[in-house]
Amino acid sequence: MGRTVEELGDTMSAQEYLGHLEDYQREPWGSRAVVAMLAQVCAILCNVNRGRDVPPFTPSDFLPGRKEAEPVKPTTFSDLIDTLKG
DSSP states (O other), X not given: OOSOHHHXXXXXXXXXXXXHHXXXXXXXXXXXXXXXXXXXXXXXXXXXXXXXXXXXXXXXXGSTTSSOOOOOOOOOHHXXXXXXXX
C-alpha cells in the first residue's frame, strides 16, 4: 500500500481494515499465495513430462521447507564431461 503500519493506523478505519481482512480470508494474496500457485504449476509440468516409472509429483515437492532436501552429490569435472558426452 506504500505506507507504514503507523500511517495505515492513522488513515484506515477499523471497518476498512476488516474489509481487507475478509477479502484476504476469501482469497489470499501475497508471496505465500504466489508460491503455492507456482508449486501447483511446477507439479503439473513435471507430471506431464515424467516417465511412467517416476512417482507423481505434488505441489509440496516444490514448496520451500516442506520436506527434507536430498543431499546433493558434489559434481566433479569428469562428471560434467560424462554428462556432455551423453
